Amino acid sequence: MNREYHQWFSPHLNRTMELLVLGTSGTRVLVFPARMGRFYDYEDWGLSEVLKPHLCNGELQLFCVDSIDGESLYNFWADPPHRIRRHLAYEQYVLKEVLPFSEKKNPNSSLISHGCSLGAFHAVNIAFRHPQLFDKVIAFSGRYDLSVPVAEFSSLFGDYYDEEIYFNTPSHFLYNLQDEYWLEHLRQMEIVLTCGNEDPFLENNRAFSQLLWQKRICHSYYEWQGRAHKPHYWRQMIGVYLQALLC
Numbered sequence: 001m002n003r004e005y006h007q008w009f010s011p012h013l014n015r016t017m018e019l020l021v022l023g024t025s026g027t028r029v030l031v032f033p034a035r036m037g038r039f040y041d042y043e044d045w046g047l048s049e050v051l052k053p054h055l056c057n058g059e060l061q062l063f064c065v066d067s068i069d070g071e072s073l074y075n076f077w078a079d080p081p082h083r084i085r086r087h088l089a090y091e092q093y094v095l096k097e098v099l100p101f102s103e104k105k106n107p108n109s110s111l112i113s114h115g116c117s118l119g120a121f122h123a124v125n126i127a128f129r130h131p132q133l134f135d136k137v138i139a140f141s142g143r144y145d146l147s148v149p150v151a152e153f154s155s156l157f158g159d160y161y162d163e164e165i166y167f168n169t170p171s172h173f174l175y176n177l178q179d180e181y182w183l184e185h186l187r188q189m190e191i192v193l194t195c196g197n198e199d200p201f202l203e204n205n206r207a208f209s210q211l212l213w214q215k216r217i218c219h220s221y222y223e224w225q226g227r228a229h230k231p232h233y234w235r236q237m238i239g240v241y242l243q244a245l246l247c
Contacts (some may be wrong), residue, residue, distance in 0.1 A: 001022060001023065001052055001055050001056050002021070002022065002023055002024045002055075003020070003021070003022055004020070004021040004022075005018070005019075005020060005021075006018070006019050006020075006021065006101075007019070008097075010093050010097055012089050012090075012092040012093040012096060012097065013068065013089055013090065013093050015068075017065075017066055017093065017097075018039050018066050019039050019063060019064060019065050019066060019098065020039050020040055020042075020043065020062075020063075020064040021061065021062065021063055021064075021105065022043065022048050022051075022055050022061070022062040022064065023054075023055035023056075023058070023060055023061035023062055024058060024061060024106075025058040025061055025106055025108065026054070026058045026059040026060045026061050026106075026108060027059065027060050027061070027108060027110040027111070027112060027135075027245065027246065028061055028063060028102050028103075028106055028108055028110065028111050028112070029060055029061065029062045029063065029111075029112045029114050029245065030063050030065065030094070030098070030099070030102070030111065030112065030113050030114065030123070030126075031062050031063065031064040031065065031114050031115065031119070032065060032067070032113075032114070032115035032118075032119035032120075032122035032123050033064070033065070033066065033067045033115070033119050034115070034116050034117035034118055034119045035067075035069055035074065035117055035118035035119075036067060036069045036070055036074060036118075037067050037069075037118075037119065038066055038067070039064045039065055039066040040064070041064075042062070042064045043064070045231035045234070045235070046231065046235050047116075047231065047234055047235055047238050048062060048064075050235055050238045050239050050242075051238065051242070051245075054242070054245075054246065059246055060245060060246070061102075061105070061106050061108075063098060063101075063102045065094065065098055067118075067119075067122075068086065068090050069118065071086050072084075072086035072087040072089075072090055073087055073118075073146065073156050074156070079160075080156075080157040080158065080160040080162075080165070081160075081162065081164075083156070083157070084157075084162070084164045084165055084168060085164070087168065088164065088168070091126060091129075094126060095126075095130065095133075099111075099133070110135050110136075111133060111134050111135055111136075112134065112135065112136040112137070112138060112245060113126060113127040113134050113136070113137045113138075114137070114138040114139070114245075115139060115140070115142070116139075116140040116141055116142075116231075116234045117140075117141050117142065117143075117229065118142075118143070119142075120139035120140055120141060120142025120143075120193075121139075121142050121143055121144060121146065121170075123137055123138070123139050123142075124137055124139050124142060124144060124170050124193075125144075125168055125170055127189065128170045128173075128174065128186065129167070129168075129173075131182060131185035131186045131188075131189055132185050134189060135189065135190065136189060136190040136191070136192075136244065136245070137189060137190070137191045137192070138192045138241065138244055138245060139191075139192065139193050139194070140194045140233075140234050140237050140238075141194065141195055141196065141199060141201065141228065141229045141233075141234070142193065142195070142201065142205070143201045143204055144169070144170045144171045144204055144205070144208045145169050145170075145171045145172065145204055145208075146169065147161060147165055147169055147172075150200050150201060150203075150204060151200035152200070153200060170208065171204070171207065171208050171211060174186075174211055174212075174215060175211060177215070183215060183216075183217070186215070186217050187216060187217050187218065189217075190219075190244060191212070191217070191218075191219035191220065192219070192220045192222075192241050192244045193205060193208070193209060193219060193220070193221045193222070194221075194222045194223070194224060194228075194237050194241070195221075195222075195223055195224070195228070196223070196224045196225070196226050196227045196228025196229055196233065197223045197224065197225060197226070197228075198226050198227045198228075199227050199228060199229050202223070205221070205223075206221075209221040220241075220244070222241075224236075224237070
């Protein structure tokens with residue numbers, strides 16, 4: 001299987017960023033790591049191994065990006081406006097640097113956004129904010145509202161809330177979205193969401209799924225037995241929902 005390590009200095013983040021490319025061709029898959037994760041986690045956790053036959057035969061190509069969660073959403077020594085601005089800079093890095101890089105490596109126009117845990121939030125957030133760029137979203141064990149506490153997980157912004165947080169909270173901005181141009185792009189996207197039926201984010205997922213149906217956005221939502229919030233479960237999920245990744 002083709003495996004490539006890449007790094008470059010990002011002008012949008014003013015720091016060096018690393019990523020891993022797996023496969024040579026086929027549908028491009030933008031893979032976000034879990035909370036505070038690294039670009040190599042998807043491989044280390046064995047998820048790419050499940051996809052190996054499809055990576056080797058040219059059906060899929062993974063672009064596994066690094067996170068800067070410790071500088072942005074989980075940078076609790078900084079105030080919330082700084083955190084969300086850093087998150088937006090990360091989005092620009094992905095949009096203006098990673099995606100053009102992926103297009104040069106692979107001209108296939110089909111693009112999937114994918115991630116687990118906080119990576120699922122990143123995957124859904126960027127795809128819903130820029131639905132014209134993505135064909136599919138595959139999100140495992142995500143949390144789609146970071147502004148409210150859930151079980152042992154606190155609000156990432158405390159009592160602070162502003163327009164930037166609103167537009168980076170999928171369950172918030174989608175609720176008020178009326179623009180048919182953007183809604184039609186979302187309705188054309190293939191969306192797969194999963195969550196464990198004992199996961200702290202279960203009700204958040206159910207509410208988000210219900211909101212999608214209210215907006216007439218077709219999608220698949222699956223609940224797994226137990227908490228199902230670890231790589232062991234994600235390896236099973238990627239095997240079960242593999243067809244959602246393939247064109």
